[in-house]
Amino acid sequence: MKIYILADMEGISGIRKPSQVDPQSAEYHGEGRTLMMREINVAIEAAFAAGADHVVAADTHASGGQVRIADMHPRAVYETPGPCRPMPSLDESFAGVILLGHHARAGTLDAFLDHTMSSASWFEFRINDQVVGEIGIEAAWAGHFGVPVIMVSGDHTTSLEAQATLGSVETAVVKRGIGRHSAACISLPQAHQIIAETTQRAVQRAARHEFKPFTPKLPADIQLTLYRSDMADDMTRQGWQRVDARTVRKTISTMTDMRW
Ligand SMILES: [Zn+2]
Numbered sequence: 001m002k003i004y005i006l007a008d009m010e011g012i013s014g015i016r017k018p019s020q021v022d023p024q025s026a027e028y029h030g031e032g033r034t035l036m037m038r039e040i041n042v043a044i045e046a047a048f049a050a051g052a053d054h055v056v057a058a059d060t061h062a063s064g065g066q067v068r069i070a071d072m073h074p075r076a077v078y079e080t081p082g083p084c085r086p087m088p089s090l091d092e093s094f095a096g097v098i099l100l101g102h103h104a105r106a107g108t109l110d111a112f113l114d115h116t117m118s119s120a121s122w123f124e125f126r127i128n129d130q131v132v133g134e135i136g137i138e139a140a141w142a143g144h145f146g147v148p149v150i151m152v153s154g155d156h157t158t159s160l161e162a163q164a165t166l167g168s169v170e171t172a173v174v175k176r177g178i179g180r181h182s183a184a185c186i187s188l189p190q191a192h193q194i195i196a197e198t199t200q201r202a203v204q205r206a207a208r209h210e211f212k213p214f215t216p217k218l219p220a221d222i223q224l225t226l227y228r229s230d231m232a233d234d235m236t237r238q239g240w241q242r243v244d245a246r247t248v249r250k251t252i253s254t255m256t257d258m259r260w
Helices: 029-049 134-144 156-166 188-207 229-236
Strands: 002-007 054-059 077-079 094-102 122-127 149-155 170-177 183-185 220-226 241-244 247-252
Touching: 002 029, 029 054, 029 094, 029 188, 094 134, 094 156, 094 188, 122 134, 134 149, 134 156, 149 156, 149 188, 156 170, 170 188, 220 229, 229 241, 229 247
Parallel strands: 002 054, 002 094, 054 077, 094 149, 149 170
Antiparallel strands: 122 220, 170 183, 220 247, 241 247
């Protein structure tokens, strides 16, 4: 059984201030990477323990680069997402995707570092009029290959969003957002135990085909609202149609055509 782990950074246990996810922060980003590595390896170990025989891990934060390859779990494979391919080797042969260390979509109350793709420019993203964040976008990508998202971890709002978007999915809560720029974290041993137990349950349920892929109706209407009208000007030059000053839309025939 093949399992794919797509790890972001904001929802990793122990990460509680923005500088820990900022590659420019020499002082704190290293600690964030260490915490991320430890949690990815906890999830990999749990996936193998629950019956996986092939585990791929990818680091989606800031275009990848957080993972220290020398510290990777010895049995896993590691890869880095491309700009238009969030999970490069994902295909129909995988039994499930785990979205580790994720965060709520832009505009969520008390969500640690809530955003959708870009904190600088994206206000709201919709697929067929359903507002989705990165959880929905990545789940729709996996759904194209018939692969369900089986587990999502992060703060409490991430868990709520995953359940609202995906329905039946295992979730692990490792922190509570206190406004956007602070989080209250449970201890690492406790968080890692929750990650391990939830991963094992999710993988065992995936083996029993208990999860459904997220498959928005096709062709799909995707709509992006930006913070300023000049940002939408830039998008129309890339083939998007104008809806209003800050919003653009396009019709796609397959979820793997989601590009920006
Ligand atoms: Zn991130």
